[in-house]
Amino acid sequence: MRAGGAFPVIAALLLAACGGDLRGAVLNGYVDADYVLVGAEASGRLTALPVARGQTVDAGAQLFTLDDRDQRAALDQARATLAEAKASLADLRTGKRPEEIRVLDAQLADAEASLTVAQKNYDRNRDLSQRSVVAVAALDQAKADLDSAAARVRAAQENRAVANLPARPDQIAAAEQKVTALDAAVAEAETDLARRVQNAVKAGRIEEIFYQVGELVPAGQAVVSLLPADARKILFFVPEPERASVHPGQRVSIGCDGCADGLVATIASIATDAEYTPPVIYSKESRAKLVYRVEARPEGPARELDPGQPVDIRLIAE
DSSP: OTTTTTOOOSSSSOOOOSSOOOTTTOOOEEEOOEEEEEEEEEEEEEEEEOOOOTEEEOTOOEEEEEOHHHHHHHHHHHHHHHHHHHHHHHHHOOOOOOHHHHHHHHHHHHHHHHHHHHHHHHHHHHHHHHHHHOHHHHHHHHHHHHHHHHHHHHHOOOOOTTTSSSSOHHHHHHHHHHHHHHHHHHHHHHHHHTTTEOOOSSEEEEEEEEEOTTTTETTOOOOEEEEETOOOEEEEEGGGGGGOOOOTOEEEEEOTTTTTTEEEEEEEEOSSEEEOTTTTTTTTTHHHHHHEEEEEOOGGGGGGGGGGOOEEEEOOOO
């Protein structure tokens, strides 16, 4: 949006005779600005609009908020899933929990007690077998029971030793990759939530408000138009014969109705292509003249001029 786009004095009107020298000439121009259109990155219903048209805001000030209930729920879910994955990874790195280790200790103690009983039973049957009191089959059974008890003790000892070890490296690596992916998912959910609130990227004045609280804002549509303090510019036009007499860096004086004296600006750029003066304003003779669009950056108090305001431009002698 350009407030001066249809301003009636859009082209240069040279009051002094055009003889290739602009000294003493008055060029008509107007104040324009580069507005910052702050919009929504995703569609949503407008839930808060703490600014008003004409209000001056600081950089970082909140401009508007969209409904963020879905984004908050998604973030909570992502954080919960990440916490679960981190707990699983910690278990894989540290081995069994103390409660599980106590169970394994009890199993080992039971197996060792069974081995003691089996050993005594075998020794007794061996003595009786040597005196031919019991059959050989009884001794064989006692030996089998002893071997089984010893095997259970070895298994319990191995389980107890493994309980202090972390999981296999490939299991830990897979769990670490899962945590990394879920970390990224949380960061993405946080970004989606943050995008529901838009803040001012620069200090400036709220120029326009396009939506009100409760309305549905489409993605990419501007909600607020912000006019930064350094966004104003002076536009004027130089006739083609006098184009060589102006250059970037050259200073110009600014005059306008009710303005203070001493307002100045510095020429920032000059169009490379010429254009015709608007036919709706000027005579056929004026329309035949080619002009170059010149853009100047106002300095000091001139930066407070309002966009659309007509101004008179004079070149400052160098």
